Structures are given as C-alpha cells and as structure tokens.
Amino acid sequence: MTLAIVLRCIDGLVMASDSRVTGVARGSADISEKFLQVNRDVGIMTYGLAIPGSRGIRALVEDVRDHPGNFPLISTITTRAETLCQQVYQEFLNQNRLPNGTLPPDIANGIVGYVIGGYDGNETARFVIYGCSNQGNFHFEEQLGTYFMAAQWHLASWLLPFFEYPGMSIDYGLGVCVLLMVLTSTFEPTVGGPIHIATVSVEEGFTLLPEGQVANLVREVQPLLLAMKRAWHDAWYVA
Amino acid sequence: MASVLIAQIVENTVVIWTDANPAVPNYARQNFIEIGSQCIVMHDDFLPWVSITQRFSTDPTLMALPVDELANGISQRLQNLATAPPNRVGHIVAGFTRNGSAAIMGLHSINRFVPTRYFPSVCAGLPVSIWAYLASILQTIPVNRDNAMDMCLIAGLVYSRVVLSPMGLPAGSAIAILSPGQNPYWMSDAEITQRQTHNNRRLHSLQGHLINQLQELSK
Numbered sequence: 394m395t396l397a398i399v400l401r402c403i404d405g406l407v408m409a410s411d412s413r414v415t416g417v418a419r420g421s422a423d424i425s426e427k428f429l430q431v432n433r434d435v436g437i438m439t440y441g442l443a444i445p446g447s448r449g450i451r452a453l454v455e456d457v458r459d460h461p462g463n464f465p466l467i468s469t470i471t472t473r474a475e476t477l478c479q480q481v482y483q484e485f486l487n488q489n490r491l492p493n494g495t496l497p498p499d500i501a502n503g504i505v506g507y508v509i510g511g512y513d514g515n516e517t518a519r520f521v522i523y524g525c526s527n528q529g530n531f532h533f534e535e536q537l538g539t540y541f542m543a544a545q546w547h548l549a550s551w552l553l554p555f556f557e558y559p560g561m562s563i564d565y566g567l568g569v570c571v572l573l574m575v576l577t578s579t580f581e582p583t584v585g586g587p588i589h590i591a592t593v594s595v596e597e598g599f600t601l602l603p604e605g606q607v608a609n610l611v612r613e614v615q616p617l618l619l620a621m622k623r624a625w626h627d628a629w630y631v632a
Numbered sequence: 633m634a635s636v637l638i639a640q641i642v643e644n645t646v647v648i649w650t651d652a653n654p655a656v657p658n659y660a661r662q663n664f665i666e667i668g669s670q671c672i673v674m675h676d677d678f679l680p681w682v683s684i685t686q687r688f689s690t691d692p693t694l695m696a697l698p699v700d701e702l703a704n705g706i707s708q709r710l711q712n713l714a715t716a717p718p719n720r721v722g723h724i725v726a727g728f729t730r731n732g733s734a735a736i737m738g739l740h741s742i743n744r745f746v747p748t749r750y751f752p753s754v755c756a757g758l759p760v761s762i763w764a765y766l767a768s769i770l771q772t773i774p775v776n777r778d779n780a781m782d783m784c785l786i787a788g789l790v791y792s793r794v795v796l797s798p799m800g801l802p803a804g805s806a807i808a809i810l811s812p813g814q815n816p817y818w819m820s821d822a823e824i825t826q827r828q829t830h831n832n833r834r835l836h837s838l839q840g841h842l843i844n845q846l847q848e849l850s851k
Contacts, residue, residue, distance in 0.1 A: 545759060545761065547758070547759040547761060547762055547794055547795055548759075548761040548762050548765055550794055551762060551790055551793075551794040552765075555838070555839060555842055576765060577761060579764075579765075579768075580760075580761040580764035580765045580768070581759070581760075581761040581764075616849050617846070617849070620842060620845035620846055620848075620849060621769075621842060621845075622769055622772075623841070623845050624838055624841035624842035624844075624845050625769045625770065625838060625841075626772075626773065627837075627841040627844075627845075628834045628835070628837045628838040628841050629770070629773055629834060
C-alpha cells in the first residue's frame, strides 16, 4: 500500500515514502518508484495502485522537464498533474477491463493518490502540500495542517504527536519521519523496503537524501524507539 | 459494520474486544454469536452476513464441536453457500479444542474462508498496525487476564481516537471473556468505564514519561 508522509517544519518540509509494492507475482517487492523530484523546489509522491501511480508521477516529471517555462508556479504544476493523473488512470482502467467491460475487484476498489510538496517561491513564498486521489477525481487540494499522511497512516498518525513539537526543525523532523517509517514498516506488511526521504528548504530546494544518510538516520532513531518502550512500561506501572 | 476486533489467549481463556456504539444497545452482540462456550465474531463488511452466520448458533451439528472443528465446519458452510460473500468479510472463531486448550481461528473471504490459527493474539478489521505495535510493547509486560483486558481497552481507546471517530464509525468498547465450559462473560458497562478511565490516565502519562526518556537521552 505505502506510507506517504509530509511534515511541515519551521524551516521547510520533510517528505518520505517507502518502496514496497504488493500484489506482484511474488507477493511483494521493494522496488516501487513512488517518489520523484519535479523541479528545484517540488517533489511528488504516489500511493495505492502502483502502476497508474508510477506512470502519473513519471508523466508529470517528464512534462515539467520538457517544458519548464510552463510551470513557474506550484498551482500550474498541480493543474497539469490533475490532467495527467486522470489520463494515466483512465488508460490503466481501459487496459485492465475484462471482456464484459467490468474491472477486476482489486482495480475497481483500488485507490491511487498523489502528494505534492514544495516551496511556492514565485507566488506565495510558502511551503505547500497538496493531496489528491481517484476518489476525488484527482483534484489536488491544499493540506493546511502541520502534517499530511496517506495510505497506511494510522499508526504514524497516532504516534506523531508524541514526538513532534511546535516549531520543530527539518533536522528534527527527519528523525521523526524516519522513526514513523521504521515503526510502520515493522508492523504493516504492505509498507517496507528502502525509505525515500527528501527535504524542501528555501536555500536548497528539494533535496533527496542519499541512502547512506537514511541508513544513519535509521541508526540514530534507535534510542527513540527504545525510549518509547521504556515510557510505555513506566506509564503502565506508575499510573 | 464491525470495524475492528482483537482476540487474545491468556491463562487458557480468550479475551475478545470489539468496538461498540454506546448509543446502540447490544451493538457489539450483533456481530458476536455465541455457540456454547465458544463464539464467532465478524468484522469488515459484516452486516449482510449476520443472518447467514446466526444460523450457525442453532446448528446442532456445530454446537458440539471443539473450536478447530467448528472453524472447519463453518468454513465448509460458507464456501458452499449459494450467496456470494461481500467483497470483504471476516470471522474470528474463538473457543477451546477437544483437549481444552484455548484457540483462535480466523476465516476471511479473501482467503476463501480457509481457517488460520492465531496465537497468542489476532487483530482483524481496520488497519492492524496499531494493535501490532501495542502488542509488541505490552506483551513484554507479564500478561494475565487482567492485563489482557486493559491492553484491549487501551487499543480500543487508540482505535476510537485515531481511526473510528474521525471516520464517523462507532466508538466504544465491548469485552467478552471465554472460559472452558462456561458461557461467554460480558464485562459490564460500569466496569468498562472504570477501566477506561484508568487506561486513559496511562495514555496521558505516556507523553510525560516519554519526555523524561528523551531528556535522559539528550544529556
């Protein structure tokens, strides 16, 4: 399924996604392409049905790369993304229709969604988060909260308030994001594989963390995971 | 719809928690069918399935069976039904084997109702990661029947706050305990309320204990 997270920090955004795809021949594989850079300041993630999701983000990235002058604002990117996501989804449905015109249940009931995050430097000078899915005909809506999560968000959504604090920085948010990804991938079989994580800041734009840095973050959050377990035991016996 | 359920084996009893809507009397019992000292609990899209499954409670050939054979019997009946199951419907069959051991069996439409045995606990219905996390932490605390009920209630509080209420689904808790040779015992609303108050305090104090832990780490 996926866990897609965007945390709004005081100095920018942290965006993260796992890389597991399920429903393939061997059950699952950690090879999915769910997270791409769109331009200097913007990234896009997908969740749900892997094939249309991956095609959608790739179509957007190629279009922006080929016609950068057409996309000076994030609003122009989300508008174009809406059209492309609708197109690739419709093509995907048409390719998978059964001879009687119906769709297999896993596709008919399947969800595919997208999350765009970035810095809107040319219009509002704000860090912005947009989300959409096939359930809303891929209409991107701005997400105004301190975070946005999609797909397998339940455990992460519950645990986030224990670790976040008002005004947290990107550096701290990276650790929180990795912690939530690690915990969810431990307990949710459809989430897993290498974590793809990026930051968006005014100074550096969209920056995807190299694998080695993600591995370091996974090591650095181990004491936090243990601290949570200790806190549970303290709360259980003392209360 | 039954949104989420948890079954745990402890001290050779089965503690079963399911969500319950306080505004609807006996809400939880709609999806909880007693067969002597054993039971079937449904989850996911269970409402169209209630009348079919309720027949099992009066089926004399099922009533005398130990839990594993009961699960097989129910599985066969569900597979042979002329009515197609909803897209997703699941059952937990809980009770006791012929030698008196507590056991939990799961049957689900996505797996053609083939029985699967779970130990020491199972969570079914809504995303199970919250229970899986809680179980990994709390099952390291020595588990007795009392703790097991509190673990279920804490999970219930978390599911209600994080998942059920925001989705507009029923919140609240119902707990039954299966013991060998006895009819299921349902915890009273008063006891649930009292225990939930205590467990809410635990959840509230968790943040304070975690901050203490994080401060220790930063020294």
